[in-house]
Amino acid sequence: MTKPQPLTRHIVSINDLSNREIETVFQVAYGFLKELADHNIPYRIGRGTSVASKFILASLFYEPSTRTRLSFESAMLRLGGANITSADPAVSSAAKGESLADTIRVTSNYADIIVIRHPRDGAARLAAEYSQIPVINGGDGSHEHPTQTLCDLFTLRSKNRGLRNMKVAISGDLKGSRTIHSFVYALARFGATIDPLPAPGMELPPHVARRLREEFHCRMVSKSPNEADGSIDALYVTADQPHQLSLYAEPEIDYGLVLQKKIDAVYVTRFQKERWTEKERPYPKIDAKFLGEGKYSHASVMHPLPRVNELDAALDSDRRAIYFRQAAYGVPVRMALISLLLHLHRSKSLHKFPGGFAKAEHPLYVQRIGTGIQCANPNCITNDPAERQYAANKFYIMEDHSPQRCTLRCLYCETDIEAEASAHFVVSDSTRKTYSPGLAALKHTPADKLRHLVIHNSEADAEAAGFAPRVGGKKAHAG
C-alpha cells in the first residue's frame, strides 16, 4: 500500500519533464484554450469537459498561497474533477506534530493526485517517495516551482513561437526564488540566453549556476569586457545543440552578437522575505524608467506574482506587461498537466516515459537513517526534525576532475556538498568495519556496492560508530 505503482509519475522539478513532454503539456493546454477562443472568452476555460469526473485532487499547502492553490483547484474543477484541501498548516495534523511522510501516505488514499507546497527545500521529492499517486510540486522552499515555469514558458511561447535565441533577463531575488530556479533550467534547455540582474547578494545559488554550466551546457560570458573573470556580472548562453555536444566542446556562438542582442523578456521577482532573516534589503524596482533603455524596447515584462513593490503598478497599462496573462494561463496549463498525469488523454500521455529530462546517470548513495552525514542545506527537508526518521539522506555522487575529490548532490534539495568542504569526510565500509579519509572510496565502488558504505563527518564520528582506520588495505588494530 505504501509502495508506489510503477507508472506513477511525479512532477517535482521542471527536469522531471523532458523537452518533448513539455511540448505535449503545451499542446494539450492549447487545446483547452482553443475551446475558449471558439466561445470568444479570452483566457478563461469553460468547464466543458468532465474527463476527470471520477478524480480527486488533494491540495496540501503548508505555506500561504492564493494563486497557485486556486488555479490548481480551478483547473481540476474545469476538468470535471473535485478537490479536497488542507490550506493552513496550523489547523492540520501537522499541528499535532505529524510528519509529512505520514500525511502523504494517508492522504494518498483519499485522492488521486496531490499538489503540495511546503517551506522546506526538497519536501515535494520526499512526498513523492511516500505517495502511491502522482505528486505535483506547488513550490518547495527555495528549491523549485515547476508548474509556474510551465505557465511562464507557455506565455513566452504563445507570444514568440519558440524560445531558442531568446534573451531573457531575470531580476531580483535570484537566490531565494524557487520560480527562478525552475525557470533558468528550462530556459537553458530550450536554448534561451539568461541575463541575470540580481539584487545585491541575491545571485543565483552556486549549485544552480553549476548545473547551468555542467548539466545544461551554458557558457558564462562576461557582460563587461574588462572583467572576463567569470564573476557574477555575466550572461548564461546556451550552447546551440546542447544535447549533441560533449561537455567541453566549444559551440559556435558569437558572444559579441549575444551581448548586443536586445532583451526579449524581463522576468521580475519579489524579495522572498520569508526565506531571509532580514526583512528589508536594497532591491531593484522595475518601472518605466528602467524599461526606457533601448534594449528593453520590445521586452515583455513578466512576474510570477504576487508582487509587492518591485514592479511599478503604472506598468499595468504598458503594452509590454504580460504578467496577468501569465497568471491566467495557470488554468489551462495545469489542466493539461493534471489530465496527463491522470492518463485522461487517449493519444497523449506522460506515463510511457521512464522519467523526466534525460540527465547524466549519477550513482546514488543512500544512507541508513540515524547515522552518517547530513545535507549541508539547513532548510533541506532531511534536516526537519519531524521528518528525520522518514527521510534517509541520499546523495548523487557527482563527477569531479580530480581523482581525490567528489561532490555530493542531495537527492531532495539538489544542493551540493562541495568537494572542498568535504575534505574531512571519511567513508566507512560496513563489511570491513573500516574507514578511509576523503570521498575517493565512493568513486572506486561500483553502484551496487554503495549500500555498504557510510559517509561520516569525521574520523571521530566513524570511530564512534565502531569503525577503525583502514591501513594499507587491511583493518588496523583499534586504538
Added chain:
Amino acid sequence: MTKPQPLTRHIVSINDLSNREIETVFQVAYGFLKELADHNIPYRIGRGTSVASKFILASLFYEPSTRTRLSFESAMLRLGGANITSADPAVSSAAKGESLADTIRVTSNYADIIVIRHPRDGAARLAAEYSQIPVINGGDGSHEHPTQTLCDLFTLRSKNRGLRNMKVAISGDLKGSRTIHSFVYALARFGATIDPLPAPGMELPPHVARRLREEFHCRMVSKSPNEADGSIDALYVTADQPHQLSLYAEPEIDYGLVLQKKIDAVYVTRFQKERWTEKERPYPKIDAKFLGEGKYSHASVMHPLPRVNELDAALDSDRRAIYFRQAAYGVPVRMALISLLLHLHRSKSLHKFPGGFAKAEHPLYVQRIGTGIQCANPNCITNDPAERQYAANKFYIMEDHSPQRCTLRCLYCETDIEAEASAHFVVSDSTRKTYSPGLAALKHTPADKLRHLVIHNSEADAEAAGFAPRVGGKKAHAG
C-alpha cells in the same frame, strides 16, 4: 484581459439593484423554494438543478465568516456549480503583501463569479473595478452587506406580502453594522418606516441618514413631540411615492398615525466589536421584557446573526422570532442572485439593465494616483497602504444649495466629505497650472473637463505640486 466585459454586473450595494430587479431575484428564489415545498422539505433546497454545472464561484473572505460563506457555497452547489475558497487572509497571498486589485485580477481568471468579504469599506467596489467577472459584496467593513438585506427583505415579504406601510425598528450598533446600512436603504426604497433604536453613540452614520433624506426621500419625524429638532430621537418615514416626487415636495403623510403605528418588525444587531476600539460598551438587550410592550405584540424579531448577548436565547421559542428563517432563506436567495448574474435563466436576467437603482447622476471626479486629497474615512479601501497605487480617489460631486459649497462622496465607501470641512480645499487646473480656493470650481466645470482638475488639501499642497494662485481669471506670477 483586465477590462471588464460590458455586460458584467456587480452587486456591491443594495442600490446596485433596482426595485424591480429585487423583485426578480425574489421570484427566482420563490421558484427554488417551491421545489422544496413539493418535496415537503421546509426551507431546504434539493440539489435538483444543475444549471450552473459549468461555473465556479470564488469565495474570497478576508474576514471571519461561517454563515455568509457557507450559504453562498451551498447555494452554488445546489445550483450544480462548484467553489474555490480562500477563507483565511493569513494563509493567502495577502500574507505576502499582495494588493486586492492584483488578487482580483488573477482570481477572475480562475472562476466565473466572485463573492468577497473584506474589513475595509469600499473594498468590494474596488474589486468590481478590477474584475472581469461579476463580484458580489459579502460585506465590506461598515459599508454594506447587500445579500443579507435580500434575505431580510425576502423574509419580511414572505411573512407580510409587501413592505409598504410597514414600521421596522432597528436596534443596536447602527453605526458599525453594514447589514443595517444596506437594510435601511432598502426599507426606504420599498416604502417602510424606519424606527432607529441605537445603542448610545451608535446612531446611523451622518452620510447614511443624509442619503435616507435626500436620495431615498425619507422625512425625519420626532418621536417625542417636545423635541421636534431633528435630533436622533426620530423616525424615518418614506414618502408615499418617492420616485414621482420632487425632492422638496411635502408628501401627504399623517405623521401622527405613523407615530402610533405598531412595530411590524424589530431588527436586532450585535455590537460590531471588530469595528470599534473599545471592546465593551453599554448595549441594549432584546428580551421578553422589552418585547412585552404593547407596540411589539406582533413584531417579528429579526437578527442577521451571529448573535452574542444582545438577543435573549429564551426568545428562540417565541412565535415572533424569525431569525433562523432569515438564515435559512440565505440559500434560495443567493441561488437566485448567482444564477441571475450568470444569466442562467432563459426569461429572467439582470444584465439588460444598465445599472442598479436609478440614482441621481452626479458628476464624478477621478483623481490621478499619488496626488490630491484622500477620502476622509480612514477605513476606506483607498486609505489602505497596500491598495493606494491601484485605488485612485474618486468622488461624486454632490449638489449643495449654497453656490460656494460642494460635498464630495467617495465612490468606494460612500462617505461624504462635507462642505464645511472642505472650506480649505483648493481646486487646481492642470491646463492652466493655477488653483482657486474652495470647491466652487468643481461645480462650474462640465463633467468632461473634470479630468483636468485636481483637488488639493490646501494652497500649500497645490503650490508644492506646481500650481499658482489664480488671479482674476489669469495666472498670477509664481512667488
Added chain:
Amino acid sequence: MTKPQPLTRHIVSINDLSNREIETVFQVAYGFLKELADHNIPYRIGRGTSVASKFILASLFYEPSTRTRLSFESAMLRLGGANITSADPAVSSAAKGESLADTIRVTSNYADIIVIRHPRDGAARLAAEYSQIPVINGGDGSHEHPTQTLCDLFTLRSKNRGLRNMKVAISGDLKGSRTIHSFVYALARFGATIDPLPAPGMELPPHVARRLREEFHCRMVSKSPNEADGSIDALYVTADQPHQLSLYAEPEIDYGLVLQKKIDAVYVTRFQKERWTEKERPYPKIDAKFLGEGKYSHASVMHPLPRVNELDAALDSDRRAIYFRQAAYGVPVRMALISLLLHLHRSKSLHKFPGGFAKAEHPLYVQRIGTGIQCANPNCITNDPAERQYAANKFYIMEDHSPQRCTLRCLYCETDIEAEASAHFVVSDSTRKTYSPGLAALKHTPADKLRHLVIHNSEADAEAAGFAPRVGGKKAHAG
C-alpha cells in the same frame, strides 16, 4: 424549523449504533471496497457512484485535523456528493462569539449532513440536539470518536473475520484519547478481551471503566495473580453472551486461559497533549523490542494516527503494522455511514431503528437553564460559557445499590457525578417549594414528574433559589 425530523439519526457515540447496524455499515463498506478490487486498485475507491449527487456534507472542525476531515470529504466526493467546510475556528463565526447551538441551527439549512469536531466533551451531542439533519461526531474532546472506531473494527474484521475471543492491548493515553473510549465500548460489545497498557497516570477514566463493567458486562481480571484487588493492572474480559446475562451472573470464562492467550492486536495512541496541561510526560514507545516478546508475535499493530514518537518508524515495514490500512479504510467506511444516514441504499438503512445500541433505559433529569447543578467535568460542553444558555444540564439517573445513593451521568459528556461526591446535593421540588437533602428524592419520583425537581449544590443554593427545607412531608416555615 429547529425541530429535528423524526427519522433523523445522529452518530455521536459508537453506542448510537447497534451491533447489527455496525454490521450493516461494514457490508456496505465492503461493497464499495469490492468495486475497487475489481479494478485492482487496492484500498482506493473509484468515484464511480453518484448516489449522493444531490447532497452536501458540512464539515465543521473546531480542532486541527487532516485525516478525519479529508477522509470524510473524500468519502462524500466518492459518493458523488459535495462539501462545504469550516476548518478553522479562528476564521469562523465562532471568532465573533457565536454559540455552537446557533451555528448548527444555521448550518443545518445549508447542508444535508454534518460532521463536527470540537474540543469540548459532549459537543457533538449538543449539536445533534439542535440539528434537523444527521450529525456525525468527528471527535469531541476526550469523549468519543465513533467513526475512527468503525475503521478500526473494519480493519480488525477484514484481517480476522470477527472479534469474539480476540485479545486487544491498548497502549498509551487511555484517559485523554477519545478514540480509545469508543474503541473499548465496541471491543466489549463484540466480545473481545481488552488488555490496558496505560502510560503512568493515563488509565481509562473511571466512568469508562464503570460502563465496561456495568453496561457492557466486562469482568476485570487481575493480570498479576498476587494483586487480585481490582487495581488498574487488570484485563477487561467480556462475558460470553453479555446481552442474555443478568448483570450479576458469573459467565463461564476460564480466566487462566484468557490471561495466557496471545495478543491479537496492539492499539497504540499518542499522548493527547492538547488535553493535558503538562507538555511532556513519561510515555511508552512501541518498537521492535517491545513487540519482540512472544505474546506479540502475531499481534497486528494499530494506530489511529497521527503518531508522534510513540510508534517507531522502523515498524512501518514490519508485517504486523496495519495502521496505514486503518487510515485507508476511512474512505469506504465513511462512504457507507454517510450513505446509510442519507438513506441512499434501497435495501439497507439505519433509519428504521429507533436508536443505537440497546442500553438500559435510565430516567432522564432535565434541568432548567440558569439554575441548579453543573456537570462535574470542566471540559463538558455544558460548562462552555458561550453554550450555557443553550445547553441545559441533563443527567441520566443511574441505578445504585444503596437506597440513599444515586449517580448522575451527564447526557452530553457521559461522565458521572458519583454518589459519594453528591452527598451534599439537595433536591428541590418546584411544586411544593421545598428541598430535601441527598439525591434519594430522584429515585422515588416517577420519570414523568422529574421535571418538577431541581438539584442544587447545597442547601444554601436551594434557599437562595427560594426553596425551604422539607420537614416531615410538610413545608417548614422559612427562617
